[in-house]
Amino acid sequence: MNRLVPGTIFAIASLSLLAPCAAAHPGAAPTAQHPKHNHTASGHAPIGVMGDHLHGQGEWMVSYRFMRMEMAGSRDGTDTLSADNIVTSVPNRFFGAPMQPPTLRVVPEEMTMDMHMVGLMYGLTDRVTLTAMTSFVTKDMDHVTFQGPAGTTELGSFTTETSGFGDTTLGALIGVDMDGAHRWHLNLGISLPTGSIDETGTILTPMNTRPTVRLPYAMQLGSGTIDLKPGVTYLGRAGDWSWGAQALGTIRLDENDEGYALGDRFEGTAWLAYDFSRSLSVSTRLKAVSQGQIDGIDPLIAGPVQTADPDNYGGETAELLFGANYLFTDGPLAKNRLAIEAGLPLHRDLNGPQLETDWTLTLGWQRAF
Numbered sequence: 001m002n003r004l005v006p007g008t009i010f011a012i013a014s015l016s017l018l019a020p021c022a023a024a025h026p027g028a029a030p031t032a033q034h035p036k037h038n039h040t041a042s043g044h045a046p047i048g049v050m051g052d053h054l055h056g057q058g059e060w061m062v063s064y065r066f067m068r069m070e071m072a073g074s075r076d077g078t079d080t081l082s083a084d085n086i087v088t089s090v091p092n093r094f095f096g097a098p099m100q101p102p103t104l105r106v107v108p109e110e111m112t113m114d115m116h117m118v119g120l121m122y123g124l125t126d127r128v129t130l131t132a133m134t135s136f137v138t139k140d141m142d143h144v145t146f147q148g149p150a151g152t153t154e155l156g157s158f159t160t161e162t163s164g165f166g167d168t169t170l171g172a173l174i175g176v177d178m179d180g181a182h183r184w185h186l187n188l189g190i191s192l193p194t195g196s197i198d199e200t201g202t203i204l205t206p207m208n209t210r211p212t213v214r215l216p217y218a219m220q221l222g223s224g225t226i227d228l229k230p231g232v233t234y235l236g237r238a239g240d241w242s243w244g245a246q247a248l249g250t251i252r253l254d255e256n257d258e259g260y261a262l263g264d265r266f267e268g269t270a271w272l273a274y275d276f277s278r279s280l281s282v283s284t285r286l287k288a289v290s291q292g293q294i295d296g297i298d299p300l301i302a303g304p305v306q307t308a309d310p311d312n313y314g315g316e317t318a319e320l321l322f323g324a325n326y327l328f329t330d331g332p333l334a335k336n337r338l339a340i341e342a343g344l345p346l347h348r349d350l351n352g353p354q355l356e357t358d359w360t361l362t363l364g365w366q367r368a369f
């Protein structure tokens with residue numbers, strides 16, 4: 001792949017991030033392009049949406065989000081699979097290699113992923129807002145191991161845990177049509193591989209040994225690749241109602257150092273929000289995601305477990321989310337925003353067997369200066 005493209009974008013993004021030091025627009029007054037929408041709770045999209053709003057020239061924003069994803073139980077396509085189903089019927093792609101049984105023998109039962117995301121936005125001009133976001137990720141996965149090469153006798157259980165920095169995204173939001181009831185902007189982003197992809201952990205094998213091995217893809221903290229994240233965002237407003245939609249892609253530019261690339265990802269979302277007051281809005285949102293399988297394979301990841309197979313990643317999901325935004329308009333907390341959004345699955349068609357996501361929760365704080 002062409003390495004020049006990400007290099008150039010990174011250079012531009014880096015320079016752009018330094019530029020604000022030279023700018024002198026602290027506390028710039030709202031302009032025509034920086035309308036009063038930023039001063040109502042619904043001036044920001046539901047907290048799970050990134051890159052939804054621009055800032056006026058010289059304005060900064062700091063944000064913190066906490067996101068939890070809870071996964072339990074496996075499915076293949078839209079069918080749920082029990083642990084007994086998996087260990088009796090799902091072939092082990094590594095069968096034939098030493099010590100590899102013909103079917104899967106280790107089954108993930110539950111996974112919790114917590115992400116702490118810190119973001120920065122800066123209005124370079126009224127039309128261009130720069131963004132940077134990084135994350136700290138914690139993952140834990142509970143498994144049950146079945147005894148020996150066949151049968152449904154449980155040997156025991158174990159948990160693997162990883163934590164550390166995730167990937168970092170730099171971007172720019174470019175206003176296209178910024179006035180009136182219908183507004184549009186472009187999302188340009190690049191994700192840098194600051195998250196680890198060589199995390200290890202101790203597992204329980206069907207032969208009752210406890211080796212420390214490289215953990216499967218799902219437990220790694222980053223993609224290991226430079227990814228482009230292009231997108232487009234639409235925002236509309238009429239009276240106390242506001243709505244919006246966003247399409248966002250994640251395109252892996254190359255394979256990583258371990259020999260694979262996570263699947264490209266496409267996400268579409270649309271939401272509707274209602275203002276109870278300037279301070280409080282509530283929202284409902286639909287989100288659809290399509291992600292491909294892993295391309296390539298890490299030769300150090302192998303075992304009779306679904307997560308070791310690069311084909312058991314990606315799929316198509318739809319989620320229904322409910323949220324609320326609160327903006328402090330007076331007093332010492334003025335300009336602080338708090339938000340919450342929770343999601344439940346509507347549709348899960350997974351390249352499986354794969355753990356299914358049962359719910360998500362995002363809490364956020366934002367403050368503009």
Ligand SMILES: [Cu+2]
Nearest residue numbers: 053055061121
């Ligand atoms: Cu912002």
